[in-house]
Amino acid sequence: MTTVDVPAELVRVPAEVKRERILGVVYLILAAIVAFFFAMGSEGDATFRLGEAGQDIDLTFSAAGFSWVVSAIFAFLAVIHLTRGIGRKSNLVLSIALVLFAFAFLAWAAAGSSFSLLGMLRTTVSAATPIAFGALSGVLCERVAVINIGIEGMLLTGAFMSALVGTVTNPWVGLLAATLSGGVLALGLAVLAIRYRVDQIIAGVVINIFALGLTSFLSSQILVENPDRFNRPGVLQAFRIPLLADIPVIGPILFNQNIFVYALWISVALTAYGLFRTRWGLRARAVGEHPKAADTLGVNVYRMRYLNVLLGGLVAGFGGAYFTLGSVGAFNENMTAGRGFIGLAAMIFGRWHPVGALAAALVFGFADSLQVRLGILDVGIPSDFLLMAPYLVTIIVVAGVVGRARPPAADGQPYVKE
Amino acid sequence: MERIAPSHIDWRSVVLVPLLAVFTALVIGALIIVLTEGPDDVVPAYVALFRGAFVGISAISETLTAATPLIIAGLSVALGFRAGLFNIGVEGQMTVGGMAAVFAGFALSGLPLVIHLPLAILAGFIGGAIWGGIPGWLRAQTGAHEVITTIMLNFIAYRLIDYLLKQPAIIREGRFDPISKDVLPSARLPQLLDWITPSLRLHGGFILALLLAWGIWWLLFRSTIGFEFRAVGSNPSAAAYAGMSVTATTVLVMAIAGGLGGLAGANQTLGVLYSVSPGFTSGIGFDAIALALLGRSHPGGVVLAGLLFGALRAGGQVMQVRSGVGIDLITVVQALIIVFIAAPALVRALYRVRAGEGAGQLTRGWSA
Numbered sequence: 001m002t003t004v005d006v007p008a009e010l011v012r013v014p015a016e017v018k019r020e021r022i023l024g025v026v027y028l029i030l031a032a033i034v035a036f037f038f039a040m041g042s043e044g045d046a047t048f049r050l051g052e053a054g055q056d057i058d059l060t061f062s063a064a065g066f067s068w069v070v071s072a073i074f075a076f077l078a079v080i081h082l083t084r085g086i087g088r089k090s091n092l093v094l095s096i097a098l099v100l101f102a103f104a105f106l107a108w109a110a111a112g113s114s115f116s117l118l119g120m121l122r123t124t125v126s127a128a129t130p131i132a133f134g135a136l137s138g139v140l141c142e143r144v145a146v147i148n149i150g151i152e153g154m155l156l157t158g159a160f161m162s163a164l165v166g167t168v169t170n171p172w173v174g175l176l177a178a179t180l181s182g183g184v185l186a187l188g189l190a191v192l193a194i195r196y197r198v199d200q201i202i203a204g205v206v207i208n209i210f211a212l213g214l215t216s217f218l219s220s221q222i223l224v225e226n227p228d229r230f231n232r233p234g235v236l237q238a239f240r241i242p243l244l245a246d247i248p249v250i251g252p253i254l255f256n257q258n259i260f261v262y263a264l265w266i267s268v269a270l271t272a273y274g275l276f277r278t279r280w281g282l283r284a285r286a287v288g289e290h291p292k293a294a295d296t297l298g299v300n301v302y303r304m305r306y307l308n309v310l311l312g313g314l315v316a317g318f319g320g321a322y323f324t325l326g327s328v329g330a331f332n333e334n335m336t337a338g339r340g341f342i343g344l345a346a347m348i349f350g351r352w353h354p355v356g357a358l359a360a361a362l363v364f365g366f367a368d369s370l371q372v373r374l375g376i377l378d379v380g381i382p383s384d385f386l387l388m389a390p391y392l393v394t395i396i397v398v399a400g401v402v403g404r405a406r407p408p409a410a411d412g413q414p415y416v417k418e
Numbered sequence: 419m420e421r422i423a424p425s426h427i428d429w430r431s432v433v434l435v436p437l438l439a440v441f442t443a444l445v446i447g448a449l450i451i452v453l454t455e456g457p458d459d460v461v462p463a464y465v466a467l468f469r470g471a472f473v474g475i476s477a478i479s480e481t482l483t484a485a486t487p488l489i490i491a492g493l494s495v496a497l498g499f500r501a502g503l504f505n506i507g508v509e510g511q512m513t514v515g516g517m518a519a520v521f522a523g524f525a526l527s528g529l530p531l532v533i534h535l536p537l538a539i540l541a542g543f544i545g546g547a548i549w550g551g552i553p554g555w556l557r558a559q560t561g562a563h564e565v566i567t568t569i570m571l572n573f574i575a576y577r578l579i580d581y582l583l584k585q586p587a588i589i590r591e592g593r594f595d596p597i598s599k600d601v602l603p604s605a606r607l608p609q610l611l612d613w614i615t616p617s618l619r620l621h622g623g624f625i626l627a628l629l630l631a632w633g634i635w636w637l638l639f640r641s642t643i644g645f646e647f648r649a650v651g652s653n654p655s656a657a658a659y660a661g662m663s664v665t666a667t668t669v670l671v672m673a674i675a676g677g678l679g680g681l682a683g684a685n686q687t688l689g690v691l692y693s694v695s696p697g698f699t700s701g702i703g704f705d706a707i708a709l710a711l712l713g714r715s716h717p718g719g720v721v722l723a724g725l726l727f728g729a730l731r732a733g734g735q736v737m738q739v740r741s742g743v744g745i746d747l748i749t750v751v752q753a754l755i756i757v758f759i760a761a762p763a764l765v766r767a768l769y770r771v772r773a774g775e776g777a778g779q780l781t782r783g784w785s786a
Contacts, residue, residue, distance in 0.1 A: 019560065149565060196761035201504055201565060201781040202711065206756045209704055213749025214450075220744040221454045341569045348566075384581035391570040391577075399562040412782075 016085075023090065023400060024081030030101055031074035038108040039067035046107040047114030050249050057248060063111035070104040073097075091349060091356075094400055095363050098393070102370050109379045120373050121253045128358075128365025129260050129326065130155060130336070133319020134343020135350060135357035136267055137182075140312035142352055143275060144305045145288040145410040149204025150189050151316050152340025153211030154182040158320020160215040163331035164223065166233030166324070174233050175321050182317015183310055185211065190309040194302055197414035208340075216333045223331060235329040236260070260319070260326040264358070267315060271354040284308055288408035291415040301415050316340070338391065345394045352407060360397070367393040431762065432719075436712060438765050439758035440726065447751040451743055463741040470736025471729035479611055479618040480735070483690065485728025487512075487682040489627040491706035492724050493634050494550075494678035496715040498564075500638055501671040502651035504781045507553060507568025508679040509703030510575035511546040515680020516687040517579050518545030520694045521588070523601030523687070531604045535688070538605040539626075542684025543677040549575060550676010551669060558665040564672065565781075572703075580696060590693070598694040607689035621689040628721065630678065635717040647671055654782075679703065701749065705731075708752045711759050727752065 042063035051057035077097060080086055086093055106115070134151045141148035158178035166174020185207055192203040223231040236258050244255040254261075275281035286294040287304045295301050323335050342364050349363070350356025371389040374381065448460045455463075471481050491508045498505035505511075519542035526534060553567040582588050583596035590599050607626075611618035638644040649657040650667045658664050682702065687694055709727050713719030734748040758765050765771070 022560065192757065192761055196763050198760045199781055202756070202760055205504075205506065205707060206753055206760065209708065209756070210750060210753035212704075213746050213753055217450070217744050217746035217750055218454065220746060338569060338573050341566055345566050382581055382584075384577045384584075387580075388574045388577045391573045395556070395562070395567050395570050398566050399556045399560040 019400075020081050020085040020090075023086075023094070024078045026396075026400070027074045027078035027081060027097070030097070031071045031078060034067050034071040034074060034101065034104045038104045039064050039071055042067065042108045042111035044112035046110040046112070048106075048110070048117035049114055050118050052118065052252050055248070058114070059117070060114075061107075063107040066107050067104045070100050073100065091351065094397070095349075095359065098363060099366060102366060106370075106373070109374060109377045115373070115377065118249065118252060120369050122257070123369035123372060124362060124365045125253060125257060125261055126326070126365075127368035128361040129264050130319045130322045130339050131343045131346055131364050132264055132268070132358050132361035133260075133315055133322070134340045135346035135361050136264075136271055136354060137312040137316035137319070138344050138347035139271065139275075139350075139352055139354055139357050140308050140315060141186075142347065142408055142411055143288045144284050144308040145291065145408050145413060145415075146190070146193050146305055146309050147200040147204065147412045148186075148189060148309065148312055149201050149344070150185060150207030150211075150340075151204075151312075151343055152336055152338065153204075153208035154185050154313055154316035155320035155323070155336045155340045155343075156208075156215055156334065157181045157185055157211045158317035159323035159335055160219065160320075160331050161317070162321035163231050163233050163324040164218075166321075167230050171233050171236055171325050175236075175318065175325060178321035178325075179314050179318040182313040182315070182320060184313070186309050186313020186316070187306075189313070190306050193309070193414065194305050197416075200412050200414075212334060215331075219331060219333055227330070231330050233325055233329065235327070236325050258326050260322045263318065268354045268358045275354065285408070288410055291410050295415075295417065301417065305415075342390060342394050345398050348407075349397050363397070364390055364393060432714070434771060435762050435765050436723075436759060438769055438771070439712075439755050442758055442765070442768065443751045443754035446754050447747055450747065450750060455743060459741060459743060463737050463743040466737040466740040467730075467733035469733070470740075471733030475611070475614065476618060477732065477736075479620040480732035481725070481729045482624050483619045483621070483728075484731040485724045486621075486623045486627045486689070487685045487702050488705055488709055488727050488731070489721055489724030490623075490630055490678055490682040490685055491702050492709035492713060492720040493630055493717060494675045494682065495706045495710035496713060496717065496720050497634060497638070497647070497678065498671060498675045499710060499715040499781075500651050501647040501667065502654065502782050503554075503557070503668065503671055503675070504565050505550065505568060505672065505675045505679070506565060506707060507550060507571050507676070507703070508682065508706050509699050509701070510568065510572035511549045511676045511679025512683030512686070512699040512703055513572075513575040513579055514549040514683070515542040515544075515546030515677075516683025516698060517582060517598075517694050518542055518680065519605075519684035520598050520601055520687045520692075523605035523692075524599040525587075526605075527602060529604055531608075534602070534604040535607065538601070538688055539681065539684055542680045542688070544680070546680015546683065547673045547677035550679060551673035554669040554672025554676075557672070558668040576696065579694060583694065583696065596696055601688055601692045605688060606692060607685070619690060623685040623689040626681075626685065627724075630681065631717040631721050634678075638717070643670070682706075705749075705752060708756045711756050 044063065045060050046063040048059040050059055074097065077093065134155055137151050137154065138148055158181060161181040162174040162178035165177035189203055189207055192198040193200045238256055238258045241255040245251040275284065283294065283299045284304055286299060287301050291301045320336070324331050343361065346360035346364055347357050349360035350358070367390045371386040374386050375383050448464065451460050451463055470477055472478065491512065494508050495505050519538045522538040522541035526537065549571060553564045553571060556562040556567050557564050580596065583598060588598050590597050607622040610620045610622060610624070638648065646657065646662045646667055649660070649662060650664050654664050683699065686698060691698055705727055709723045710720060713723035730748045730751065734745040737743055738745045
């Protein structure tokens, strides 16, 4: 909240300074935790395995030494935050810092033994996939200034439809049905938000409640009664992309996954290109920043908004199919467990940019897979607390960056054509 | 603000639109039954719904019992809306508040009811107030949007009670499934109708809910703090210019709203269940959103909407048992009700009546 009308570059607004201080203190605390718990508490070497079965790529290092280095980096970051401030790049720095913290944690947990980092990174990518689709859906909608809180409901409906239709016909038709069902919900959101100018956050929450109620109802009426006929769609297995999957370390992580992961790479690339390199993208962004100006120049504001929200719904519906076809192979009530909202957080963290959203989703996916790994390593933290990790990271991230990140100027405001 | 709380009562938007919204939602619900169960099931299902909600003293007792936590939770969401904050964290606040109340209810012993019960209720309020105050503080200090933080805290609360229900101090003796010890009789909300038949579950929480509704009405429309709440809700910049602290108000609103959520949880654990097990909130926190919108964020409206939703819940249980149509249908009907309430133009188009304006802008975007 600026009180003086001076360009933002010339004056450091107090909120900004306060946030730098908060982050500075956070880094100090992290440095202390790493030093006192991980560095002083670990003995021996930790080995991170980076090869697939049969491959021998190991990373062996002193767990304590690594933690001391990480602690020093955090202390250094704290000093910068408290004195000079980091400014625009602090999101990126924060992500890297969180990952470093996690590695110090893992080194401490694995000190004296070894564990498969490759496996963990593969889980990271697959756990990040639905979150990234959700975030991408958010980017598409919010770039035209329609807030989409209904992503969670679209993911859930996608998961349900892919299970039902996927079992009755085949998984590929199920995938199509999931995509379309996301589109139908998005159309509902678009009509409420654009035509009837309903408060967009409320419209989105309605979509979520509706989707939760309908999928739970249909699941208890149809799927549970006869799971073999209606809830056994099977899983779309991972397949190696020749050559690319043979690259050491990176290959198995990025190119030995299922169709959802590959679709994600393509969707992110297409959206990034589309938004910033095509006429459609320029118009969409104009509608999101200043709809009146866009309208004056002959852009059909309503049509752009309908189109993008619809696209966002299709993307979210497709991503929802991941929960069944790409993961456990059956639908359960409320199985998305807040991933749509985490996707929104990833969108904000990624500054409304497709690539940023993907990177942020990977951070959340990392938190998710870390939680699984730590459960296996049995580090003495109760599993219920480990399960909180993705949600806690989301809160920390949103608290750390919002306000600094600038949403599209007209975000959330209905447009009335004069 | 005028659109949410019109100074003159426009009977069309206050009475007609909600009635038509409920009616239309029930019609669509019937269509869903036709599609999933067949046309023969609609009449038995809705007859069971109606009988379970209204016919006989037992049905009415169940309706009021179900309405009680809904009213309290609805007040929590409504209070937030009035201050421009969207509390979708009632589920988590109920979970934490209900747990705190149960803990106070079995850990303190040897106290008389007049001391023990208020202490347990207070514990519920404080638990919820902390759970709601955290997102309020985050919002005020860092701008983190309460829609995301409250949802995340819901999930954290679920995991928290999963953990707590494994601790020897809390888990019921001799049990391995997650269920807490029972609340002592001295901390239970007294039954109101057990002199008629012991099975009637209506309890003192209902009176508490009505008192809370009156209290929130007084707070919002008769007190200075409430005026500040509403001022911050309708125009934060103007409120700040007039010398009000937006930061302090945000934290206070969320803490009180969270406290109400906690009371809704305590109401369930001290009045109905007498213990905590996972999922004891059963979606009441989400129903509360629909209810607050239906009640136009006015405490009186929330009470009426709460009674309606209580009837749907109580009747839905009977419908599920008698006709096999799942109670989740009620959630769908409720979501449809909000759609029509939030977009009265839809009702207008369907029935060709003049309907007032919609709910308008109730929440703030990411950066406001």
